[in-house]
Amino acid sequence: MSGRRGNGESSIYFSEADGKWHGWVTVGTKPDGRPDRRHRMAATEAEVKKKVQELEKQRAAGKVRKAGRPPxxxxxxxxxxxTVCARKVEDRSMAPRTLDDYRSKNRLYIVPGVGKHRIDRLAPEHLDKLYLNLLRTGGEDGEPLASSTVLKVHRIISRALKVAMQREMITRNVATLLDAPSADETEIEPLTRAEARAVLDEAARRRNGTRWSVGAALGLRQGEALGLRWSYIDFETGMMRVHWQLQRLKWQHGCEDPHACGARLHRKACKKNCTTHKNYKRGCPKPCAKDCTEHASRCPQRKDGGLVFRTPKGKNKRIVPVPAPLxxxxxxxxxxxxxxxxxAGELWKEHDLVFCQENGKPIDPRHDWEELQDILDASGVVPRGTHASGRHTAGTLLTENGVGLRVVMEILGHSQPRVAQRYTHVSSPLAEDAATKMGDALWG
Incomplete structure (x- = not known):
C-alpha cells in the first residue's frame, strides 16, 4: 500500500485480491454530510496516480461532476x-408560448437526434451532425429546415446544457465549442406610404377601424393591440403604456392523471396529434406519452389556456408617444x-379594452387576422401575410423620416439593435437624398 492517506487526503494502494491498483480521492461532501470519495482503478501504479492527479485537478478547479449516473x-x-422552464413561466420571466416552442422542438428534433446520448458524453461532433441532418432533411416531411429554426434548436440545447453545468452535472457546455448555425436574415415586407394610407382609409369604414391605425402608427404587436386598455392611454400627455397583451395559450391538464382523464376522448383526439402512435388509423390503442396533449382542451379541470391577459416581459413593456391625429x-x-x-346593457363584459367585441369581450386573434385579410383585399393592397406587416411599416416609416435606431427600438420594444437594423436596409428618401448629394460632390 502506498500514497498519501489521512483526513480528506487521496490514497493509492495495490489489491492482491484483483491484482489492480486503486486510488481514492475525496472531492467534497454528499447531501447527507458524508465525504464524497471517488474511486479510480488501473493496472499499474503510474496509471492510477495519473488518474488520481487528474481528479485532484478537477477538484481544485471545481469541475467534478456530481455523484450518480448522469442522465x-x-x-x-x-x-x-x-422544472426549470416551467418555473420561469410561473415567475413570468419566460412566455408560455416560448415553453410550448421549446417542447415542440425538443420532441421533433432534439430527442430524435441526440436524445440517447448521456449528457456527459455529448460531443461537439454529435451536434454538428444533428444540425447538418436538420438542414438537409430535418422536417417531418423530409424537407430541409430553415436555418433560423436550426439556430433556435441550438440555442435551446445550449441553454439546457448551461443549466446542467451550473448544477455540476457536467463540467463543460459542448454547445459553446462549435459555431452556432447561421440564420438567414428575414426579409421584411413593409407597406409603402400609399399602401398604408389605403389600408387605413378602408379600415376607417369598419367597426374598430382605429385598431389598425394604432398598429401602423405605433408598431404594436397583435397581442399588444388587442390587450390595450383605456386606463393606459393618457389623453392629456399623449402617452400610451404598452403594459398588457392578449394571448391564446394551449390548455393544460388540471387533473392528476392526464392519461386517465383523456382515455375516453383519446383515440379520436390523438389521431392527428400524437407522434408516438401516428401510424394507428383509429388513433392510439391506449393513452400514450405526454407529447399527446390534444385532449387537454377537454379536461374537466383544464387550466392556463384559451385567451388570457399577460404583461409583456423585458423591454416589450414600454411607454410610447401617440401622434396627435391618432x-x-x-x-x-x-x-x-x-x-x-x-x-349591450347587462350583456356587456367590462375589461377596459380599447378594442373589443360588441359585448365588451376580447377579440379572438383569429378573427382579428381574418379582418386584416379582408381589409388588405378590399383596399387593393397585395396581402403581406402577417400582422408584422404593420409593425414593419411603422419601423420603416420612422427610419425614413430620420428617427434614430435607438428611438425606433424604444417605440417598437426591440431588445436587440440587430432586429431594428432591418428597417435601415430598406431604401428610403434619406438614402436617396444621400446618393444625390454624393453624386453632386463627385460629378457636380
Whole structure:
C-alpha cells in the first residue's frame, strides 16, 4: 500500500485480491454530510496516480461532476422543460408560448437526434451532425429546415446544457465549442406610404377601424393591440403604456392523471396529434406519452389556456408617444364604444379594452387576422401575410423620416439593435437624398 492517506487526503494502494491498483480521492461532501470519495482503478501504479492527479485537478478547479449516473439528453431535457422552464413561466420571466416552442422542438428534433446520448458524453461532433441532418432533411416531411429554426434548436440545447453545468452535472457546455448555425436574415415586407394610407382609409369604414391605425402608427404587436386598455392611454400627455397583451395559450391538464382523464376522448383526439402512435388509423390503442396533449382542451379541470391577459416581459413593456391625429381618432372610437356599451346593457363584459367585441369581450386573434385579410383585399393592397406587416411599416416609416435606431427600438420594444437594423436596409428618401448629394460632390 502506498500514497498519501489521512483526513480528506487521496490514497493509492495495490489489491492482491484483483491484482489492480486503486486510488481514492475525496472531492467534497454528499447531501447527507458524508465525504464524497471517488474511486479510480488501473493496472499499474503510474496509471492510477495519473488518474488520481487528474481528479485532484478537477477538484481544485471545481469541475467534478456530481455523484450518480448522469442522465441522457432526453431525460435532462424533460427535467429542464418541466422544472426549470416551467418555473420561469410561473415567475413570468419566460412566455408560455416560448415553453410550448421549446417542447415542440425538443420532441421533433432534439430527442430524435441526440436524445440517447448521456449528457456527459455529448460531443461537439454529435451536434454538428444533428444540425447538418436538420438542414438537409430535418422536417417531418423530409424537407430541409430553415436555418433560423436550426439556430433556435441550438440555442435551446445550449441553454439546457448551461443549466446542467451550473448544477455540476457536467463540467463543460459542448454547445459553446462549435459555431452556432447561421440564420438567414428575414426579409421584411413593409407597406409603402400609399399602401398604408389605403389600408387605413378602408379600415376607417369598419367597426374598430382605429385598431389598425394604432398598429401602423405605433408598431404594436397583435397581442399588444388587442390587450390595450383605456386606463393606459393618457389623453392629456399623449402617452400610451404598452403594459398588457392578449394571448391564446394551449390548455393544460388540471387533473392528476392526464392519461386517465383523456382515455375516453383519446383515440379520436390523438389521431392527428400524437407522434408516438401516428401510424394507428383509429388513433392510439391506449393513452400514450405526454407529447399527446390534444385532449387537454377537454379536461374537466383544464387550466392556463384559451385567451388570457399577460404583461409583456423585458423591454416589450414600454411607454410610447401617440401622434396627435391618432389621439383624435381614439377619442372618437371611445365615444362609439360607450354607445355600444349602453346598447349591450347587462350583456356587456367590462375589461377596459380599447378594442373589443360588441359585448365588451376580447377579440379572438383569429378573427382579428381574418379582418386584416379582408381589409388588405378590399383596399387593393397585395396581402403581406402577417400582422408584422404593420409593425414593419411603422419601423420603416420612422427610419425614413430620420428617427434614430435607438428611438425606433424604444417605440417598437426591440431588445436587440440587430432586429431594428432591418428597417435601415430598406431604401428610403434619406438614402436617396444621400446618393444625390454624393453624386453632386463627385460629378457636380
Amino acid at each position: 441522457t439528453i432526453e431525460q435532462w431535457m424533460d427535467t429542464f422543460l418541466d 389621439l383624435t381618432a381614439l377619442r372618437v372610437h371611445r365615444t362609439t364604444q360607450k354607445r355600444e356599451r349602453l346598447a
